[in-house]
Amino acid sequence: xxxxxxxxxxxxxxxxxxxxxxxxxxxxxxxxxxxxxxxxxxxxxxxxxxxxxxxxxxxxxxxxxxxxxxxxxxxxxxxxxxxxxxxxxxxxxxxxxxxxxxxxxxxxxxxxxxxxxxxxxxxxxxxxxxxxxxxxxxxxxxxxxxxxxxxxxxxxxxxxxxxxxxxxxxxxxxxxxxxxxxxxxxxxxxxxxxxxxxxxxxxxxxxxxxxxxxxxxxxxxxxxxxxxxxxxxxxxxxxxxxxxxxxxxxxxxxxxxxxxxxxxxxxxxxxxxxxxxxxxxxxxxxxxxxxxxxxxxxxxxxxxxxxxxxxxxxxxxxxxxxxxxxxxxxxxxxxxxxxxxxxxxxxxxxxxxxxxxxxxxxxxxxxxxxxxxxxxxxxxxxxxxxxxxxxxxxxxxxxxxxxxxxxxxxxxxxxxxxxxxxxxxxxxxxxxxxxxxxxxxxxxxxxxxxxxxxxxxxxxxxxxxxxxxxxxxxxxxxx
Numbered sequence: 001x002x003x004x005x006x007x008x009x010x011x012x013x014x015x016x017x018x019x020x021x022x023x024x025x026x027x028x029x030x031x032x033x034x035x036x037x038x039x040x041x042x043x044x045x046x047x048x049x050x051x052x053x054x055x056x057x058x059x060x061x062x063x064x065x066x067x068x069x070x071x072x073x074x075x076x077x078x079x080x081x082x083x084x085x086x087x088x089x090x091x092x093x094x095x096x097x098x099x100x101x102x103x104x105x106x107x108x109x110x111x112x113x114x115x116x117x118x119x120x121x122x123x124x125x126x127x128x129x130x131x132x133x134x135x136x137x138x139x140x141x142x143x144x145x146x147x148x149x150x151x152x153x154x155x156x157x158x159x160x161x162x163x164x165x166x167x168x169x170x171x172x173x174x175x176x177x178x179x180x181x182x183x184x185x186x187x188x189x190x191x192x193x194x195x196x197x198x199x200x201x202x203x204x205x206x207x208x209x210x211x212x213x214x215x216x217x218x219x220x221x222x223x224x225x226x227x228x229x230x231x232x233x234x235x236x237x238x239x240x241x242x243x244x245x246x247x248x249x250x251x252x253x254x255x256x257x258x259x260x261x262x263x264x265x266x267x268x269x270x271x272x273x274x275x276x277x278x279x280x281x282x283x284x285x286x287x288x289x290x291x292x293x294x295x296x297x298x299x300x301x302x303x304x305x306x307x308x309x310x311x312x313x314x315x316x317x318x319x320x321x322x323x324x325x326x327x328x329x330x331x332x333x334x335x336x337x338x339x340x341x342x343x344x345x346x347x348x349x350x351x352x353x354x355x356x357x358x359x360x361x362x363x364x365x366x367x368x369x370x371x372x373x374x375x376x377x378x379x380x381x382x383x384x385x386x387x388x389x390x391x392x393x394x395x396x397x398x399x400x401x402x403x404x405x406x407x408x409x410x411x412x413x414x415x416x417x418x419x420x421x422x423x424x425x426x427x428x429x430x431x432x433x434x435x436x437x438x439x440x441x442x443x444x445x446x447x448x449x450x451x452x453x454x455x456x457x458x459x460x461x462x463x464x465x466x467x468x469x470x471x472x473x474x475x476x477x478x479x
Contacts, residue, residue, distance in 0.1 A: 053128070145211070173199060176198035295374075296443070313398070341399075
């Protein structure tokens with residue numbers, strides 16, 4: 001009976017594909033960890049300012065990056081269907097999207113950076129958080145370029161390059177933080193603003209490293225025919241390719257760009273709704289003082305590190321489900337989904353135990369301020385409590401993306417985070433309507449409620465998809 005719900009062979013594939021993804025994601029989140037920890041050692045005020053600046057940067061940047069999340073499942077489906085040459089053409093359209101989205105989002109960040117006092121911040125905190133935004137925004141095009149190239153390789157289940165390059169980015173980020181935050185080697189002492197400079201540099205190092213890898217791989221591996229369309233001028237008509245003929249695609253394919261946006265935008269909105277709940281909570285807590293924001297930020301930052309495990313599982317199940325559906329293996333795709341859900345619960349329970357047992361040691365990494373330490377240790381108990389529902393909901397999202405069934409994701413996220421989570425969190429944290437004012441603890445209770453609602457809805461949707469006939473399930477993928 002167990003073999004209908006869990007597959008050890010798929011679990012091993014999750015390990016082989018997902019471990020490099022996990023390390024790559026961990027290295028990227030490690031940059032945020034380094035920003036928070038180093039800014040916290042510089043001063044609690046600068047850490048709070050970086051937290052507020054990140055609260056603007058993260059949800060908006062993920063809104064743009066989320067539009068590209070259609071690329072991995074689409075690429076995997078093309079490979080699974082035996083048409084891998086289309087993946088290179090898909091990558092080119094992702095590059096066009098990167099250019100357009102970068103221009104729009106960087107303009108927004110620049111304007112927002114001069115309006116930070118409107119969030120109720122003190123003048124110095126507003127200055128630092130605005131400077132952080134103006135620095136880190138220059139890294140956005142680089143990071144989106146990295147995501148494009150990574151998505152192309154993930155379609156072939158090649159996840160190790162992103163892992164290696166992610167580690168390179170983290171290796172660059174940590175010393176750059178020290179250099180620009182504290183003003184070493186003749187650089188100006190920028191405090192929290194230096195965290196933005198260091199992260200922007202790291203993003204471009206990652207992008208250029210990935211571009212170099214893809215360029216080199218296109219010349220030295222058997223995938224050369226697939227990479228080649230990226231470097232030669234596109235043309236109309238037909239060209240010989242191997243033993244057959246393939247149709248040359250236009251440099252800009254409006255229909256494919258629209259398909260990527262149509263599939264990716266709901267997921268992008270879902271990311272925005274989710275992350276904005278966490279981001280706005282830091283902004284709404286700002287009037288309660290630096291200690292409240294700093295303690296809350298420590299719990300959030302460690303939570304983002306722990307989240308890399310379910311997020312990696314989410315990305316892996318998207319690749320595997322997309323690959324199986326591209327090969328028309330519907331029953332295998334269902335087994336992959338069930339295996340991922342079981343693994344998500346197991347990992348979540350392990351993370352929760354580690355968080356509870358070592359919460360004091362975790363907080364000491366960030367700060368030695370006794371007031372901030374006491375609050376953060378308390379909030380980590382709530383962070384541990386929501387691990388299971390968080391793991392289930394993000395794994396459910398990954399399964400739905402594998403099916404290209406993304407429209408419902410944004411609707412569920414909007415209700416969960418902005419209809420339930422944000423209002424409930426504000427009422428508990430900032431008012432006495434339901435209970436005496438709870439501060440940051442109120443938002444963590446709201447997080448658990450919102451994530452629980454989302455997890456339930458995603459699991460019901462996955463159950464609906466698994467109840468479809470194979471023909472109906474494949475028809476949804478082709479739309």
